[in-house]
Amino acid sequence: MDGIQYAIFTEKSLRLGKKNQYTLNVESGSTRTEIKHWLELFFGLKVRAMNSHRLPGKGRRMGPRMGQTMHYRRMIITLQPGYSIPTLRKNFFKNTE
Secondary structure, three states: OOOEEEEOOOHHHHHHHOOOEEEEEEOOOOOHHHHHHHHHHHHOOOEEEEEEEEEOOOEEEEOOEEEEOOOEEEEEEEEOOOOOOHHHHHHHOOOOO
16 A cells, blocks of 8 residues: 555545545555555455546745655545445545535
């Protein structure tokens, strides 16, 4: 599970959670097939579709110099009906259902 960093909980991701879609930040070097394999292996899920986009890093000032934070990739994962990520479903979607 090296490629999956953390789950995203915004208004949009909570709305997508009702449609059995989960939003995750993953390492920028991870591929779709790696993420799909990790989800199916560790959580026992069946993935229907995966959408991803790369988000740019933000500018940060360090004294007189400007720096840049690392860019990252965000994936929206659609699971087949009847499957869900139990820890996310239990903790974060209980107030929206």
